[in-house]
Amino acid sequence: MDYEIKLDIFKGPLDLLLHLIESNEIDIYNIPIALITEKYLEYIHTLQLLNLEGVGEFIVMAATLMQIKAKMLLPQLANNEDGEFLIEEDDPRWELAQKLIEYKRIKEATELLKQCEAKQAQIYLRSSGDFADLKIGAPGDPLKDLSLADLMKAFQAVLESQEKPELDAVPKQVVSLQQRMAEIMELVTQEKHLFFCKVFSMLQTKIDLITCFLAILELIKLKKILAYQDSIFGEIMLTLIEEEVTVV
Amino acid sequence: MNLITARAIVEALIFASSEPLTIKTIAEITELDVRTAIQIVAELVDEYRHQQRGIQLLEVAGGYQFGTLPECAPYLEKMQKVPRSSGLSAAAIETLAIIAYKQPITKAEIEAMRGVSVESSIANLVDKNLITEVGRKDTPGRPILYGTTKQFLKHFGLNNLTELPQVMDWEKQGKLNFEEIAEVKNDV
């Protein structure tokens, strides 16, 4: 149990390594690789005994450490044929040191971020409570508050907005298409700009509605009238085509 | 805790609470006696009322809660309708709904249903990885067919599209209507 807590403390091999370096007051640019490897392996051994998850990553680092240790044992001249001084980058520990320094900064950044979080946690925002109806989609997650029911509702709304005339079981012809067309022509001539929905407002039966709709379509097709909208969601208007005007 | 900070605390409590806050709870949390709590709340109600604010402190369901002034409602409604840079607009949701139920579907087919251009809705939905190109329709111009993505399914917790809740059998009804309309036309 005790070790499980320790594993949680070290967020990874670099974290552990950094801990070993700092607790032993070691210069990050001059790591006594043999000593550190030994200490590191000790810790890994305990982890393995406990057979905990995430040990693999610690073992990869152990292998790296041992590789560095081996390189350190090679005569330095092997890499330095021209007899120049070793530059820092040629030190087998260079890369590890860089990683550790970078990781130290990450830890610092993490600490700073945690402080921001703690500070922000002191500030309570208004709970949406009463304003559920004024919910505004959260950024980043476009679907955040969108449920399947909302999606269905949206689709239903589209369906309902569709021309969906239902017919009486036995269609009875009240006004013929020709008659209706003539009527509409008269209306449009009178009013110049006629609301599409107004044409239907006087009609009662479904069959009348359909006939009327077909009459409008027919008139549009014949280029007698023009249907247009002022804005995308605006009312559909009907107007008389005087001469040659493109039909929408 | 002097009276001024007590007032601030009470204000903060009511503000942050998801439910109307009772005097009893306020007194309990602030460790004030009930009479002082009542007095503080009354003062707050008054203050908000007389400062021509957009917020008021209301007594609701036996507790206190902040709310906006009724006069501001038209603006709040407007806010709801303002398309947010990152959320989906009502138009985009509608387009998404059509694609979900009617896929694969072309832009022109969606536009025919919605009656408006869906160019930007589609771009937005593709961008958010909710819909994607699924092929080309075998009609002149070979228009792009759109369908929903895996991410779409994931969000709604669906395993596949057959799990979409049923909406009244519209396809069938649509056809039926057209046939009937055709009949009417023939009768003319």
Added chain:
Amino acid sequence: MNLITARAIVEALIFASSEPLTIKTIAEITELDVRTAIQIVAELVDEYRHQQRGIQLLEVAGGYQFGTLPECAPYLEKMQKVPRSSGLSAAAIETLAIIAYKQPITKAEIEAMRGVSVESSIANLVDKNLITEVGRKDTPGRPILYGTTKQFLKHFGLNNLTELPQVMDWEKQGKLNFEEIAEVKNDV
């Protein structure tokens, strides 16, 4: 709409919005010009600051939002009906720190820096909407690039990424400057 009611409306809008409200949106809804909107918001911020209230008007994630004073936190904690965001695991916050300071960055790059797999951290952070895909890196396999979200700014009480606290000698190594990231974000 005179100035006093405009102020009330702006106050109501910010109050009712569940998200920080930008000046742009405020101006749009109220039909005020941007300068007037800025002035009104600044006045409101000042008013709240100087009235010893329990609520303050905060600038967060590029917008304005009401929040309680930190001094009230001990009392709010006592209140049960207050939803609190769940904390992040130590591993997740470390991954998040790397992404915040080094964005845009790929999973492999983060793993190289942390020395451990960050698969689950990333899934967790994406899930919490703190990070998101911001693009693809132009390298073999075109790996996903991650960046922080507006929710991230909100969670940490930052107005924008330049407000991230400085880490010595670190920012310089970032591949993109923050203004560029901000631009990319706004386009998403």
